[in-house]
Amino acid sequence: MDFKRNIIITGGAGFIGSHVVRLFVSKYPDYRIVNVDKLTYAGNLENLRDVEREPNYVFVRADICDYERMSHLMREYRADGVIHLAAESHVDRSIRDPFTFARTNVLGTLALLEAARVYWESCGEGYDGKLFYHISTDEVYGALEMTRPQGIEPPFSTSASSGEHHSAYGEEFFSETTRYNPHSPYSASKASSDHFVRAYHDTYGMPVIVTNCSNNYGPYQFPEKLIPLFINNIRNRKPLPVYGKGENVRDWLYVEDHARAIDTIFHRGKVAETYNIGGFNEWKNIDIVRVLIRTADRLLGNPEGYSDDLITYVSDRKGHDLRYAIDSRKLQRELGWEPSLQFEEGIEKTVRWYLENQAWLENISSGKYQKYCDNAYGKR
Numbered sequence: 001m002d003f004k005r006n007i008i009i010t011g012g013a014g015f016i017g018s019h020v021v022r023l024f025v026s027k028y029p030d031y032r033i034v035n036v037d038k039l040t041y042a043g044n045l046e047n048l049r050d051v052e053r054e055p056n057y058v059f060v061r062a063d064i065c066d067y068e069r070m071s072h073l074m075r076e077y078r079a080d081g082v083i084h085l086a087a088e089s090h091v092d093r094s095i096r097d098p099f100t101f102a103r104t105n106v107l108g109t110l111a112l113l114e115a116a117r118v119y120w121e122s123c124g125e126g127y128d129g130k131l132f133y134h135i136s137t138d139e140v141y142g143a144l145e146m147t148r149p150q151g152i153e154p155p156f157s158t159s160a161s162s163g164e165h166h167s168a169y170g171e172e173f174f175s176e177t178t179r180y181n182p183h184s185p186y187s188a189s190k191a192s193s194d195h196f197v198r199a200y201h202d203t204y205g206m207p208v209i210v211t212n213c214s215n216n217y218g219p220y221q222f223p224e225k226l227i228p229l230f231i232n233n234i235r236n237r238k239p240l241p242v243y244g245k246g247e248n249v250r251d252w253l254y255v256e257d258h259a260r261a262i263d264t265i266f267h268r269g270k271v272a273e274t275y276n277i278g279g280f281n282e283w284k285n286i287d288i289v290r291v292l293i294r295t296a297d298r299l300l301g302n303p304e305g306y307s308d309d310l311i312t313y314v315s316d317r318k319g320h321d322l323r324y325a326i327d328s329r330k331l332q333r334e335l336g337w338e339p340s341l342q343f344e345e346g347i348e349k350t351v352r353w354y355l356e357n358q359a360w361l362e363n364i365s366s367g368k369y370q371k372y373c374d375n376a377y378g379k380r
């Protein structure tokens with residue numbers, strides 16, 4: 001069957017990638033979606049059970065660092081688009097094991113870029129109709145000051161639709177022109193990969209787009225990250241370890257809204273541009289924990305305040321950035337994208353999903369799923 005487009009999505013078995021794959025497979029039946037994923041501890045094909053049999057979906061287990069393999073896949077699937085999400089993504093792991101982050105995030109991105117460049121140049125049509133879309137994080141920008149830290153009650157959020165941008169925590173935001181200033185090995189590796197992607201445009205004329213997004217939340221996130229970890233711990237009456245005093249502020253976006261933004265930008269974004277993606281939705285970590293407790297206790301039928309005593313303050317993360325806040329008005333203004341969900345609604349959906357999908361959590365946490373993948377697809 002001839003497809004209108006052939007798109008390689010890397011990291012499609014991960015948290016955000018699986019939502020992007022699901023959206024593209026179901027919304028564009030005339031596109032072939034090739035999910036290229038190494039299936040590390042964070043990759044889980046169970047995230048894609050509902051689309052795995054679709055005729056326009058292909059899964060390939062491969063390591064993006066393997067240049068020969070990436071070149072082969074570009075040719076085999078005649079890829080005209082790459083949406084690159086594969087990465088090592090957990091800051092705490094990057095502090096313990098920075099080399100793995102440099103390998104996958106920097107060298108892996110470079111291998112993929114070079115494979116795309118060589119293949120696209122060999123097609124003899126120039127770069128027409130091609131796009132390398134690189135997904136990155138707001139953490140590359142470093143940290144913002146908390147200039148208004150006291151005495152403001154939730155919801156803390158900024159106004160998306162009015163075009164104005166306010167925050168309960170400070171006057172500054174990350175814009176697309178904010179200077180990079182990464183502080184963790186994770187953000188340093190992502191910053192480096194962003195620079196490589198832009199350099200491929202400036203040097204070879206390759207059509208690229210980079211987006212930098214704030215913290216995502218929603219179903220299918222590996223339970224080492226704050227929201228799924230804490231929901232699971234509340235359910236199992238385990239401690240909720242909060243770094244420092246829980247004062248750090250992050251902007252949160254529902255993962256399906258990120259996937260919609262990626263769809264919009266992939267189709268209508270301007271080549272060589274950067275777009276920031278955010279939820280206009282800043283929260284202190286400790287306030288997120290309280291919302292999670294309140295929501296989970298209610299859904300579990302526990303009395304109000306039942307899980308408050310699970311909060312345990314632990315030593316702060318090394319180099320912990322105080323505040324991230326994203327200004328995504330360019331994306332709103334130029335491409336008309338806005339977050340669709342209010343935070344309360346998104347959190348309710350998310351807590352409910354994790355509580356109702358215990359088998360998913362147990363399989364991924366116990367490594368049972370990894371064993372199944374190794375049998376089905378060969379060891380990494």
Ligand code: NAD
Pocket residue numbers: 010011012013014015016017036037038039040041042043044062063064065084085086087088089090104108135136137138190212213214215216217221222
């Ligand atoms: P994730 O850790 O859930 O998933 C990463 C996926 O990449 C996994 O499926 C894993 O198997 C795969 N992978 C890792 N190394 C690979 C390799 N060498 N070759 C092929 N596949 C490999 O990550 P996520 O949270 O879904 O993040 C996806 C992307 O979005 C990352 O690039 C991340 O930097 C970026 N991002 C994440 C967030 C967030 O809040 N999670 C926010 C902004 C940007």
